[in-house]
Amino acid sequence: MQDFRLRVFHAVASHLSFTKAAAELFITQPAVSKNIHELESEFDIRLFERKGNKISLTAAGTILLNYTEQIIDVYKQIDFDLSVIKKKFSGRLELGASTTIGQYVLPQVLAKFYQSFPEIKLSLVNNNTEKIEAALLDKKIELGIVEGRTQNKQLKYTQFLxxxxxxxxxxxxxxxxxxxxxxxxxxxxxxxxxxxxxxxxxxxxxxxxxxxxxxxxxxxxxxxxxxxxxxxxxxxxxxxxxxxxxxxxxxxxxxxxxxxxxxxxxxxxSFYFVHLQGKPSGLASTFMRFAAQHYNQKL
Known part of the structure; x- marks a missing residue:
């Protein structure tokens, strides 16, 4: 993301903690405070409520978080589309998988995907289906692979295996x-x-x-x-x-x-790919196609 202040804001808003945001971004806590103060000054509105050691988003902060997440998605798509033109895939993809899939189905796929696309940085969260779906709704991950029958209307499910x-x-x-x-x-x-x-x-x-x-x-x-x-x-x-x-x-x-x-x-x-309703990002689509091909499946 071009505007580092928005990256700082997103980190603070996601963790509701200046300390955790500083650790995530490898900067000092005063630097986090400075960037948030600059944003609040630029927009002339408070983005966080501060009560003792706890913070929460104001109405303005909630609106900015929504736009910031959209901006992050746009930058991810830009990175992917330009990488396709250069025939060089790069970027970051946050995955989540239910426990069985993460332990027994995905390891070979992840290893081969890394060999094919070494410039794409993957991260994988393992948890049960309910928590993986919650992580998608909270936009902590971009793509999940889950088991189970319950389907959330805010999410799109595509059969995998x-x-x-x-x-x-x-x-x-x-x-x-x-x-x-x-x-x-x-x-x-x-x-x-x-x-x-x-x-x-x-x-x-x-x-x-x-x-x-x-x-x-x-x-x-x-x-x-x-x-x-x-x-x-x-x-x-x-x-x-x-x-x-x-x-x-x-x-x-x-x-x-x-x-x-x-x-x-x-x-x-069945195991399912799952993401927020709408078209998945280029990186997510690439991983879905790659995993399906690994298991000789058609999406």
Whole structure:
């Protein structure tokens, strides 16, 4: 962004902290204060309310933040479009991915994307689907890749990959002797599941509802925040869980975990690219196309 004062303002407005803005921009806190003071003097209006150690945006500050974010997007698009003309892609792209995707689906794509476009600086935030969508709405990231069924009307979703959740136990579990169990058996077996807000749990709940089964009717022993923590828990318990085939295939092939079929019950889902409504930026579009091609998918 050409006007450094707007960069400073955006950092302060995003963090609601002069200290954090200074750290983000690698400048001193007095320098942050000076730039904000110059903006307030130029516009002849206060942009922040200051109460003790806390600050908040004024109505004018909220308006300026909205325009500043639009300006940032325009500069990103300018960088990309000029890079296309020069056949040199550059810029910065902030990504967010739900936990399973960030850990098991994206790493190879990110590595190959970096090899193809070394001048594009990528950053990736991992969290559950609910929080990735919130980060998009807060404009903390530009593109998300999520799982789950809930779709926010302020966001646009584009199908990326198909996935399946499978029932899994550790091979030390007595259930590992079985290849198939019934839904009735599932209801009496201790379960460990992903946390509330995760796309995985949402999809599991929806699949169970089709069979008129509620989570409250199951024996849920634990809710955990990641697939890896669930796998570690399964190693030391007699529980069963639902895990993405992408996350468990290698472990099942090595013989550490076993995938068990459940009669007349399967859980299919999709992974989605998601961004704010409207056309994504050039960088976001490039990454979407690249990732889809990596998995031989069509957008």
């Amino acid at each position: 198909k996935d399946e959740l499978v029932a899994v136990v550790h091979t030390k579990n007595k259930l590992a002797k079985k290849d198939v169990i019934t839904l009735a058996e599932l209801q009496t077996t201790p379960l460990v599941l992903r946390e509330r807000g995760s796309g995985t749990l949402e999809v599991v709940e929806h699949a169970l509802q089709k069979h008129k089964i509620k989570l409250s009717q199951l024996h849920v022993a634990m809710y955990l925040g990641s697939t890896e923590s669930i796998k570690s828990f399964l190693k030391h318990s007699n529980c069963i869980s639902f895990i993405s085939i992408s996350a468990i295939a290698n472990d099942a092939a090595s013989g550490e975990f076993k995938i068990i079929d459940i009669e007349d019950f399967d859980i299919k889902r």
